[in-house]
Amino acid sequence: MAHSGKSGTKAPEQTFEEVKYLKRLIEKQTPVSIKLGDNETVRGIVEYYDARFIRITRAGEPNLFVFKHDIKYLIEES
Secondary structure, eight states: OOOOSOOSOOOOSOOSHHHHHHHHHHHHTOEEEEEETTSOEEEEEEEEEOSSEEEEEOTTSOOEEEEGGGEEEEEEOO
16 A cells, blocks of 8 residues: 555644634733734734734824734733
8 A cells, every 4th residue: 555645634724713812802902012024013902803914903003904924923911
């Protein structure tokens, strides 16, 4: 029997954990800090998201649409 070298199980394409997390941030209006690929940091509240970007509402500054592929990491602020 020939073996193709591929495992019989494959990791799921999406776990939906990101969706659950973003929904919770929106519902609780949790302040977040987002580090971008160019090392700029933006702070605000996640108001909306889709498959490609999230919208950040900021106090006293323009709202931002941030592409997910530009995000290094997102942390909740205390």
